[in-house]
Amino acid sequence: MMWVLLVMLTTSAPLAASAQALDILISGGSVYKHPAGTVVGIKQGKIAYLGSMDNAQSLIGEDTQHIRAHGRALYPGFIELHGHLLDNVVFSRFACLLEPEKGELGREVCREVVDKLEEGQWLIGHGAGLLFKDLSPYSPRQWLDRYFPDVPVVIAEPHSSLVWANTKAFELMMINNYSIDPVGGKVLRDHNNEPTGVMLGAMAELTMEQAWRSHRVRLCGLSEEYVMSVVPLESNGVTTLGDAGNFWLYGGINFWKHLDDEGVLKIRVSVRPRLSPYKAINEQLEGLRLIFRNELTSRLIINQVSVQVDGNYGLKTARVSGRYQPPYLNGEASGLFYFSPTELNAWLLRLSEIGYGAFFHAEGDEAIKAVLYSLENVRNMNNDSRYTLSNMKFIHPDSERMLARLDVATTFYEAEHHEIPVIRDNLIEQGLRPVSLRRLHAAGVSVSLSSESYGNEQVMPLRRISEAMLDNQLGIASVNKAIDSYTIEPAKALGIDAITGSIVLGKSADLILLEQDLSKLAVEDIASVKVLMTMLQGEITYRDENRG
Template sequence: MKLITLSILMILSSCKDDAIQPGPSVEEAYVNGKIYTVNDNQLWAEAMLVKKGVIVAIGTNEEIQQEATSSATTIDLENRMVMPGIHDVHTHPLEAGTRNVHFTLEAVETNPENYASEIRNAVRQNSNSEWVVGAGFETYIFYSEGVRSPLAILNDISTTKAIAILALSGHTVWANSKALALAGIDADSPDPAGGVIMKDENGQPNGLLMDNAGDLLLELAFATFENREDNDYFGLLEYGLPELASNGITSTCDARTFWKRNQHLTWKRVEENNQLTARVNLGLWVYPEEEDASQISTLQSLFSNDPNSLLKINQIKLYSDGITTNTTAAMHDNYLVDIFNHPTNNGLNYISQDRIAQYISALEPIGFDFHMHTIGDRGVTEALNAIEQVGTGSGRHRLTHVEYVSPTDYDRFSQLNVTADAQVAGDYTNPDSWHASDALVNPSLNDNFIPIKSIKNAKARITLSSDWDVSTLNPFVGMQNAVTRTPQELALSDAIKAYTINGAYVMRQEDQVGSLEVGKEADFIVLDQNIIDIQPNRISKTRVLETYLRGKLIYQQ
């Protein structure tokens, strides 16, 4: 293959003169390819002509050669498959790459005691830091009989250094006594909005903070980091963005932008330095504990939707509920176990239906679209209710995760023009894992875990995304799982649309990208195999050879 050599490191270290503009020549003719356009009127092509980053012709080799000028650079695709750049509309590239997390628990342990040496080493290596923050455990490891208090395990390591460790799910924080004391958490502390302070049989905090209770602790910890914004910036630049490019992702939504930590300013810094190698929409976080009028005013002031910019601040991210394994996902029926001893046992709300409606009513008219975390069936219903109650029809809202959905809500997605955004790249979403939560919820609910086929059959728009770094960023794992998860599978053509043109709609850029058509910008990827012609169980082995943004090569294997 005749290639234009340009490494991703050159892009990321570029100065302002090297912004993501059209490719190295004014005109490029890509020939001898198998181009899957995602345009139903012309699904396949052999070649395309790109001028100044825009597709000006697409068709046969002969048609493109006739259209190209004598100065065009010809690039032989050598029969490789080409498709539009991937849209992953739910990722956490800044959080995945930040240097503000001191350590990650590498081993997969079922006994939390086995993490002690790793944690102790991390505390020693960060002796100058008031807080030591880590990540990487599974909450369920504390539920087995005979396991000591989470608090006791960490207190054996240190009671003078604050330790906080985020679960792989992102919905539990494991903390020691020093961390709890700095946060002012004791036996008399009430549960915060959207969170639970877990307590032992004596009513004392046991070291596990569920959902927003843990979020608040981490907010306190990160506020003490002197180089917090630089740590986010360089992590995003050197890890987050390159990972997106190497996986063929040219457009993404940052699914939780903590504006109190100035994460939106970190993204702006990358853009202003012309180091942004993807189209990005930020989802500004709705803090459950904040007073609504003040928070709404702040969110309104941060709106930014410059059509010429790769970076837009035009989405709102809020959580309707928690997660099933914490029994915090909002369900219509009670859980089969009760670990909280609360008056109700059907999950919790970060943001209630009435509050969701209040935020939509205030923010949809100025151009914000809502990206709402909904895992439980009640969480889904309540989010749809809020949209139905106050939505004007101008919003392009989506519910993400949709793990449990009442059949009576299937039709409401299309009726309300709400996109169902699902993540099926994780192993837990495969059919052989659907009944892993039978001890928590009615097992019949797990027969149709993440019911993307049912929602698609109800004429709703589906997007597929990764929730990276909770699950793999690789979109081809997601595509393979989407087409093999009978009885809730998608056709491959629909899975590809879910990662391309449907995602472009969610990001309000379907007229620019999402398919390969004349007049659209040249965001595309070159693959090492034709995913249409292979067995479904081989799709996940696909590798991205090249990634192009606006006709410029931003990644080459």
């Protein structure tokens, strides 16, 4: 027998008039943070009843649908705070996977794409760990020139602000031994000042922009790819997504509006346009004013921006108070600021005037301080926008206290966020300490978990909940705190906690049914629990047809 039965309710009690009757009633399972025997009633997409089955009888109508949970567990829908759905859609359609370590086989897919390119189009590829690929005796530029000599090539490391490019691409970008790096960007060079083929920050952004334009990408034509990409999110219980807005200046917002207008947006999406350090502030602010959407009952919200403040520890580009030994970047022994503290302060003051909050990528301790001091200026102006710091690794105790005082949320997407051997001892000597989720909780800081993976099939909230609890030293202490870190806490970070993130009367019916109660399981078993149903605003967006 199917685990869910949608049937007409029959009862000896009088049926409710259709105007008062529930649309859906869920019974027979545990309800997160509610007493045993609680049933959930839904009307017009909202939670309209929480209580006993006996008291629900008067709300049952002839058209009320009954979902029998058969001992399963009902939770708020998961909120993936740090996603890249549109990035994944675009890259899967237009970019090829390059894996140099696999020899000819690792180049084969991109070779096939080259044969299909039209005149003037760039080869766009993607790969992981580009900075650490062993291409000896070649630099990345020389290696690309060797295997792809006839077309401009750019290979991106998704979500890292790093690309490789070949000589033809450098020529089109007018980059040579004497060119000057743009604000917030860096071209890596050898001892002769020759570009090695690696670009960071705004320089990587500029190059990718040129490459996408060569393909005349129409994002609104990617609806089918979206439908396929969102299925893994729904099947893992995700009802709301905070999505990186990397394409907002190139049709990305129209892509989301088109999906919303067509009624095919099956998750709530908070799109965060990514600020550019090299484009004019006024130009970007005007664009942000035009696209602002703060109707929280909508499935499309645009009221925060994304800001890449510095690099990351793995690339030795996170901005730190100490020095990398040895440094990777000449003249940048302490890493990079993509937005300087002065620029950051100016941006936040201007954004607060038009109602935007912000999501910050700030790994290094100096970058974290720059964000917090700028936010202190904004908070002193009685600004109540939502702000989030992403994936900190080391933090000064003073900064830790500022997070709570300034009401700044945090999110983490790496299981072992404290294992950064490159500079760990140096930072600890300077009074910093690895970030502890338990310590942040104790200090009253909002903590969220997220997956931040390239490929939506890797967004696995239950696995992240399990990982965070298994870290006995720095992780999350209890299962309820871990669940909250994927539900109500990210809702707070997105500014939508009044409508979702918990099972409360009047909130949106964003719910998931799991095959087991997480509180009754060993921590290591949580990762393998199956999602049986996902519901957004009372609409079932996913159900597992195979489980009884």
